[in-house]
Amino acid sequence: MIIDCHLHEDKYSFDSRLGLYEAINKAKALGIDGVCVTNHDNNLLRNEIGDSAIIDGVLVIVGAEVFTFEGDILTFGLNDIPEERISAEELLNMVKRSKGVAIAAHPFRDNNRGIGNHMIRLAPMLSGVEAFNGSTKYHHNMQAYNLAKKLNLPITGAGDAHFVDNVGIYATKFENSIRDHLDFIEAIKAKNFYPVSREELDEKEISTFTVFK
Secondary structure, rough: EEEEEEEEOOOOOOOOOOOHHHHHHHHHHOOOOOEEEEEEEEOOOOHHOOOOEEEEEEEEEEEEEOOOOOEEEEEEEOOOOOOOOOOOHHHHHHHHOOOOOEEEEEOOOOOOOOOHHHHHHHHHHOEEEEEEEEOOOHHHHHHHHHHHHHHHHOEEOOOOOHHHHHOOOEEEOOOOOOOOHHHHHHHHOOEEEEEEEEOOOOOOOOOOEEEOO
């Protein structure tokens, strides 16, 4: 099962130009089974669709991308998103208490929003590293990949889409079927997944995906 684990829709992320249903339709056209909507510092979409929902055949999971003092972290299973900026440790402890999961988003992106080498210190508290991010330069993705491998942290892929063309540039392939947000959280904890990249064959054809292990 293939899921794009990080995108932003335009209702609750100020910098996105991607509508929720536009993202769903693009994912469906590409043969992607699910998307995670991780809006900036909020999970307000859950007030409309719940923590997860099947919409037009696509699983939509609601998380959040939280900007800590160290950088951005994707959270799932955390109902109460901090209203003020806090440290990564504080956030990760909140996620742990909520029995959720946390993934370092684009750790080495050059916009001061990745946790960078703080990943070393935070590794025991992280559930994974987004080393393949469709809105990040390749060599910065490789920095994240190499450090994640060194730290033995599982790796995810995502488009980090703010525009429709970035949906599914990278995604994550899960070995097991995922029905909802609870299955997703358990699958992340089980580490039974790996990143994939999109290869479009034709506008009218479902894409193929190259596996990274």
